[in-house]
Amino acid sequence: MTERLRARIFFVAGFIFLALYFCAALNLPPWGDYRGPYGDFISRMVVYQRHATDAVNAINYDYRGFDTLGEEFILFTAVLGVMMLLRRRADTATREANKIKETRKLSISVQVVNFPVFFVTVVFGFYIGLHGQLTPGGGFQAGVILASALLLVYICENTEAFQRITSHRAVEVSEALGAASYALIGLAALCLGVPFLTNILPLGTTGDVFSGGNIALISACVGVEVTAAFLLVIYSYLEEIVTGEVPEE
């Protein structure tokens, strides 16, 4: 099938699809007319039931925590898949790729600016991760911020430090354990005789860092998993540049 024919047929089919979509959308409730009782219920009850002020995270990590377990494992599996697809077999011969190593040195000013930015990013990451039950944030967002802090290390040309951190086996282990510990928290509830992922921690005082029960703990585990997952993916993608070796043809 030629590109052109394919595009033409697709536009006709796509147009019909859009028409169907439009017809269906006509029957949606009008803009701004929230019908569902769920949102109203959660926003009324979340502080009372969970002592958490961030309703979104209360849903993510508590009311519908089981979905988030699945979502976390989607990330875990995707990273496992990327590492498998990009793996270097033990018998792959590599050669030095000089061109990649010989890049011009960055100016010292970039490094000077980057250094404080790195620390601010790390602190910000921890803040976001540990306050998920109070303000928007949580483990997923914190993980991305913390992983990008390490990208700053890479950007200021400290590839050796970057390689030491990201290629460390501890990253892989903490990624796996971060994912598994979510399932373990769920199983802990089961051992206490209540359903999977039921809150088993004290709820604390509303507004306090130590509040919201399971939410903070799960959020921390997710944070570890996501940080490590992003580092693994970044390392898999940059491996050839960082090590300066490419597989021999």
Added chain:
Amino acid sequence: MIPASGFSPLPVAVPLLGAGALAAIRRWASRAIADSIGIAFASVTLIFATLLLLHSLQGTSVYWFGNWHPRGAMVIGIGFVVGPIGAGLATLTALITLLSLIFSWRFIDSGGNHFQPLVLVFLGAMCGFVLTGDIFNLFVFFELMSTAAFALCGLKTEEPAPLQGSFNFAVTNTVAAFLVLTGIAFLYAATGALNMAQIGAAIGARHDSLVVFAFTLLTCGFFIKAAIVPFHLWLPDAHAVAPTPVCVLFSALMVELGLYAVVRIYFSIFEQALSPHASTLRFLLMSFGAITVVLGGTMCYAEHHLKRLLAFSTVCHVGLMLVIFSLQNSLAIAAMLAYLLAHALIKSELFFTSGIILHRLRSISERVLFRRGTGLRGTACLWFIGAAGLAGLPPFVSMIGEAGTSQAAKIAGVDGISWLFFFAGSITSAAVLRAGMHIFLGAGENPLTDRAAEVGEMPETTPENKKIFWYHFAPPLFCICGAIALTFLPGWQNVLRDSSSNFANQQAYIHTVYSTGSAASAQPEWNEEIPSAAMHGFFAFIFAIALAVTSVFRAKLPHYLRIGSFLERGFRPLRLMQSGHPGDYVLWLTIGLVVFGSVAALALVH
């Protein structure tokens, strides 16, 4: 002590925990240790799934995660609805996964111990998929299942073909995820609910364009997973390149679960809404199913790459299951599940045997293998027995599915379905027989071939060791024994019929979710249909042998009798459809979606 219904989350939690643990020690563990841990976690999952199944026989239970029970009509958390059908499918999933792991024991290249954790994730996702009663949770497990499947499909990274097959699979199934998610968004916007029972109760008899479009999106999205024509194009490509144990998981479980999701969603959400147009809907679903049977069967016979051949036979049989579902009564659902069970066992057996062939003879192309398998008696037996099972020869359990279908078709007043059974059984069986005659009997001369079979697949095992051990023969033997033994165990059929009557009844489902337990109602028997189904299976097998013979000994036959070789050459438009270009695949599935959606919109709205 936790009551048995407390085990409900364990078929999901145990394999996920195992995947995490295995991934943590992946670099240090030797192959044997990683395999043992994988098998151990799969076995524990199987035990819990079986306990759950035994418990569910006393009545469907609902399990609320986080102890969030519904408030009045509003569901707060996520619920598992554990009935005999869901728990039974979870048990089947755990069993087949365990067999696949045993088959791959220190044998199939594991990609640096990535294989075992990915399989465990796949197992956990499938168990969650069949047990959940929440449509967004269903989507989460759909995604988890797909992610693990994409990676498993591309396990053999040394060649470009697995990456291409995996890529086509990923593109089409991501489109599927988009369709499903959009469908869920429409339903949520209209009802404010994610629990299927709550959505079903909120929609009631409403069947405006929104409900019908959401039905289209969800059904077509899961049809992509279920490989219904024209959504099926990814499937042969993915099967051709995936390692054997992964093919087993795809063909015996994942594809059928796509159809299971369609059935589950239809009977929990849309049954009442679409019931005024039941006959139109039946026509629509039956057309898609019948086209799938015919096209899958025809392409199956035209393939000479053993795994592609088996993959198209899966397409053909899934089409048949869709035809059974389109009868839309509860007996049909029981028949469909019986057929699904039979197909899962027999297709696993054939794929395991193809893995043994690939291991022993280092090739998977029928022409290359010609006369090279004459010494492999055990493998040949397994292959031919599998062929008989595909045709539904008694005493294989597939004939029970056919008997149930005849009874259900009588109730629905539909004729001619047994011809589809005859076609699907005989043509797929003939294709397998033809390959077997060429490979193991060395019959005929100069086998035909096609381009896809000549791409050549690298063996998935290490070349030094062509030896074969008992644990390679054990999984296919177990499947065969299971497929025969189930015919003589009558108890499960009654359970299946009774639980289907609850499963295929929206009011009963909603009632089950909101209260606890439900009474099973009695169902009509299908025993009187078994003799005629057995007869059909027998004739289908005879016809399959005849067809294979006209293919293998074509040179000795007059022109007008060379039906087999005519079919074997394939049809050019059908081959062109299977172009391998992901753009074409997305185009075809868009066309399928638009056709389904337009017919549904014109016929089902008001």
